[in-house]
Amino acid sequence: MAQGRTVEVRVPATSANLGPGFDTLGLALSVYDTLQITELPAGTLEVEVSGSGAAEIPRDETNLIVRTIAHVYADAGRPLPGLRIVAENGVPHGRGLGSSGAAVAAGVLAAKGLLAGDVEIGDGDLLRLATEIEGHPDNVAPALFGGLTIAWMGERGPQHKKLLVHRGVSPLVLVPAYTMSTSQARSLQPPQVSTADAVFNVSRSALLIAALMQSPELLLDATADRLHQDYRAEAMPETQRLVQALRGAGFAAVVSGAGPSVLVLADGPGSRQDAVELADEVTDTPWEALLLAVDVRGGTVGDRAEGFHEAS
Structure with missing residues (x-):
């Protein structure tokens, strides 16, 4: 089967709220989901999942990463290609460590990598698109950008500020x-x-x-x-x-x-x-x-031939 571009994505776990910062504060942590996403002919979908929660994760169009990639392509006005997704989940599922936010972040980063050279997706659009799927930005912001993030909804949509954490934490x-x-x-x-x-x-x-x-x-x-x-x-x-x-x-x-x-x-x-x-x-x-450590890089995406690039 003819294949197109392959990108590799890595996204960290996150912990939101941190006590008092309800729906506002989030922290990226050094546990990761890693994925390879390959373009296939339109209408083809292959999903392989290992690691945490693998047995419960759908392998069809309802898969959260697939839905997120499709959302980004639709927003960009581009036809969705077929996809092969190979995911290894290190982020514990259903445990309050942002597994759904990590999946959404992985999806927008994968789409960014697959569309590179045709449609350029900046940090603001990454956060907007991820929030449209996730519903709120407090988990997706640290998953995308790393560190400690303050996230809020402003007149221009979801916004974030990334801060550096003291090395003693x-x-x-x-x-x-x-x-x-x-x-x-x-x-x-x-x-x-x-x-x-x-x-x-x-x-x-x-x-x-x-x-x-x-x-x-x-x-x-x-x-x-x-x-x-x-x-x-x-x-x-x-x-x-x-x-x-x-x-x-x-x-x-x-x-x-x-x-x-x-x-x-x-x-x-x-x-x-x-x-x-x-x-x-x-x-x-x-x-x-x-x-764990505080992850300061956030999500990364790279063409297999070019290496990784941070979201910001």
Whole structure:
């Protein structure tokens, strides 16, 4: 079968919210989905998936990466070619680490690579197109651009600002065997919150930026939240129990995204092992410990003959 261009894509996991920064803050982490996407004759589709969640991922036109590539081609006014997608999923699925955002980011980057030389897609369009599929930019922004991102919806559509994280911040993610649906987690939140709770989160979000960029010793206070984690606790009691135990021991622990994973923002690599040992002691759930770094590159795409290029 005749083949066209092949591109290779790599996108990081992300943790959104980071405690108080609900639907606004996101952090790219050093766990990755890697993909090869090849152009085939129109009407042909081959999807191979290995790694996390592989058994549940569709192999037809409903596949999220396929739908995202098709969306970008339609936006560009170009006919969709046939596709062969070979994906290896390193990002845990259904665990609050941005697996759907990573898939959407992979799709827009793949389309960018396949269309290179015909249609040029800049960073603003990458974020816009990804947000149109994902629904909100807080996961796709760090997946695309790396680092710590602030994302918001402005008059010109989704926007982001990428920030550098203090080198003393050492992420740890504790991943349980069970999953959590983002839609289920959102359904547990009330439609309104008190002014006091809103002000509390505004203050902690502002403090969190300072803590992540220059004052890691403030991370425990900076990651306190009143807008979403307590409301979701009933759906994942073991996650809530672990977060409370870690915070009681002085660790800046939060629910990662919609959960059920727990993100610990340690103020140095040495303390992470203490958090892992505490997790083994305080709940009945086994937790896989991922000792990670902040990914500063974000998603990359490259023609196999030309090497990788960052999204920004």
